[in-house]
Amino acid sequence: MTTPLRIGVLGSGNGSNCEAIMEACDRGVIPGAVTVVLSDHADAFILERARHRGIPAAFIGQSQFKTKLEPELEQHLVRLLQEAQVGLVALAGYMRVVKRPLLHAFAGRIINVHPSLLPSFPGLKSWEQALNHGVKVTGVTVHFVNEGVDTGPIILQEAVPILPGDTAESLHQRIHAVEHRLFPEAIRLFAANRLRISGRRVDVTS
Amino acid sequence: MTTPLRIGVLGSGNGSNCEAIMEACDRGVIPGAVTVVLSDHADAFILERARHRGIPAAFIGQSQFKTKLEPELEQHLVRLLQEAQVGLVALAGYMRVVKRPLLHAFAGRIINVHPSLLPSFPGLKSWEQALNHGVKVTGVTVHFVNEGVDTGPIILQEAVPILPGDTAESLHQRIHAVEHRLFPEAIRLFAANRLRISGRRVDVTS
Numbered sequence: 209m210t211t212p213l214r215i216g217v218l219g220s221g222n223g224s225n226c227e228a229i230m231e232a233c234d235r236g237v238i239p240g241a242v243t244v245v246l247s248d249h250a251d252a253f254i255l256e257r258a259r260h261r262g263i264p265a266a267f268i269g270q271s272q273f274k275t276k277l278e279p280e281l282e283q284h285l286v287r288l289l290q291e292a293q294v295g296l297v298a299l300a301g302y303m304r305v306v307k308r309p310l311l312h313a314f315a316g317r318i319i320n321v322h323p324s325l326l327p328s329f330p331g332l333k334s335w336e337q338a339l340n341h342g343v344k345v346t347g348v349t350v351h352f353v354n355e356g357v358d359t360g361p362i363i364l365q366e367a368v369p370i371l372p373g374d375t376a377e378s379l380h381q382r383i384h385a386v387e388h389r390l391f392p393e394a395i396r397l398f399a400a401n402r403l404r405i406s407g408r409r410v411d412v413t414s
Numbered sequence: 415m416t417t418p419l420r421i422g423v424l425g426s427g428n429g430s431n432c433e434a435i436m437e438a439c440d441r442g443v444i445p446g447a448v449t450v451v452l453s454d455h456a457d458a459f460i461l462e463r464a465r466h467r468g469i470p471a472a473f474i475g476q477s478q479f480k481t482k483l484e485p486e487l488e489q490h491l492v493r494l495l496q497e498a499q500v501g502l503v504a505l506a507g508y509m510r511v512v513k514r515p516l517l518h519a520f521a522g523r524i525i526n527v528h529p530s531l532l533p534s535f536p537g538l539k540s541w542e543q544a545l546n547h548g549v550k551v552t553g554v555t556v557h558f559v560n561e562g563v564d565t566g567p568i569i570l571q572e573a574v575p576i577l578p579g580d581t582a583e584s585l586h587q588r589i590h591a592v593e594h595r596l597f598p599e600a601i602r603l604f605a606a607n608r609l610r611i612s613g614r615r616v617d618v619t620s
Binding site: 325326327328329340341342343344345347361362363364365366367372407408409410411412 | 531532533534535546547548549550551553567568569570571572573578613614615616617618
């Protein structure tokens with residue numbers, strides 16, 4: 209029915225969300241496959257995870273910045289994704305702000321997982337922000353990426369309660385467990401062409 | 415064991431949260447009683463609800479402002495609450511920002527219910543804000559009141575999912591239903607002296 213989706217994954221670190229996506233593809237939950245994994249860190253474990261499964265993996269090159277890529281390097285990243293003919297770019301712990309080259313090349317086809325119920329706690333270490341703010345409920349958001357930081361149209365969200373005695377670590381672990389379920393689920397819906405964006409709202413068709 | 419809590423309720427409208435609090439007192443769920451109900455609108459139904467139960471109810475007088483009270487009128491409000499010897503002030507749909515006279519007179523003893531998972535969607539019509547932002551999860555927050563708008567330490571929160579086809583009205587109804595459970599529960603914990611504020615965090619002791 210649907211052409212299998214070719215997924216490019218971008219990550220900066222451990223890659224546990226990438227692992228969850230690759231597993232969901234292997235099990236046939238996502239009608240697609242991860243065809244390339246790219247990282248802005250040469251020694252990121254996410255690259256090992258991909259190679260272990262025989263999936264092409266590459267370091268995209270050294271950046272002079274910490275929170276973004278210079279336009280030339282991001283253009284290089286775009287070429288790598290286009291060569292792998294990906295139909296979706298999944299940000300799995302990618303710690304840089306996505307800029308125009310990538311946004312234009314893959315408009316409406318970049319999604320991110322964020323460890324809070326956006327619009328609460330955008331940016332870094334959202335689970336620590338949530339604890340410090342004293343909220344009783346936080347969660348996970350999967351959203352399309354736009355030019356803002358964690359501001360794009362929301363695909364799925366799930367609440368995670370904060371429990372008495374929670375530490376940043378224990379809370380982060382429970383949030384991670386939800387990410388590993390919610391991110392593949394959002395990609396499954398995208399792959400099945402079941403997401404409709406209208407303005408800020410994303411409707412899931414049946 | 416505990417002296418029954420005397421509760422003053424402030425509201426501007428229908429008063430369904432006030433009703434839920436009065437019921438929880440009647441059923442003995444809250445170890446206390448509503449001893450006065452005050453409104454900034456002479457014809458607010460919340461006053462009818464109180465009178466129907468034989469609880470003193472009063473219009474606090476005409477304000478020249480829409481979103482706050484002038485200091486003299488708020489001081490009058492404080493006197494009415496003090497005359498009723500209340501130990502807790504519950505804001506149940508009170509549509510004005512609380513200012514210094516009330517905050518000082520009842521420091522740490524004013525709580526509010528808000529129809530979103532704060533810090534998302536403070537201010538007015540939070541359920542509409544949530545729908546327009548396209549979130550998939552919103553909720554209810556009960557919090558202590560400080561000088562900000564919906565920024566005080568959070569006592570309880572509960573998530574409310576946004577469902578396909580939700581309108582502002584259907585969502586608001588489901589949020590209301592949660593408010594009617596969560597607000598009395600927070601007051602029950604306050605009345606039992608089980609809330610400990612430290613900085614922004616509120617711990618519930620067992």
